[in-house]
Amino acid sequence: NAGVTQTPKFRILKIGQSMTLQCTQDMNHNYMYWYRQDPGMGLKLIYYSVGAGITDKGEVPNGYNVSRSTTEDFPLRLELAAPSQTSVYFCASRGGDSYNEQFFGPGTRLTVL
């Protein structure tokens, strides 16, 4: 199993550009999450999904959009990149049990200039 994979690993965007961060998991997990982590800070939840076709906002959803058309994939879309979106983005998934750990992808380091 590859676990949770994310692409790209690094990206530099100009202000106003758009991009999609890809996330795929092969563990048949229903729950998937997108976090951002700023330097020296904890993880902030952007969006999450409890299953295919169902998504919901987290703590910091502004400037982002998601979709969940399959169990495996949970892409994160930035429509108009801003410098405040410079961060490391982590995708995570977990199984159906509420007490299961979340498994994280390797992260995408995004810089907006």
Add this chain to the structure above:
Amino acid sequence: GQNIDQPTEMTATEGAIVQINCTYQTSGFNGLFWYQQHAGEAPTFLSYNVLDGLEEKGRFSSFLSRSKGYSYLLLKELQMKDSASYLCAVVDSNYQLIWGAGTKLIIKP
């Protein structure tokens, strides 16, 4: 509001023992996780506590007191590879994880 407090940074010596504390105030409680995060990498699971008491797993132990809103992670026989950030996260009443900012642990020879 929801709040999780951890020390920002701690320093310890190789071979010693260190205790990393976490206090929390959240809307509901459905368990507490500890994760380890090496610089530039993703968090990885260390432990989960939902009942009061101590859970031991090799060199790492985690303690929970729900009445005090308090947990600690105890690391024994410290090794240089234990240099990392340690994140405390609480599962709230909506089964969402609320994350602390993490404690950066520096191990010196």
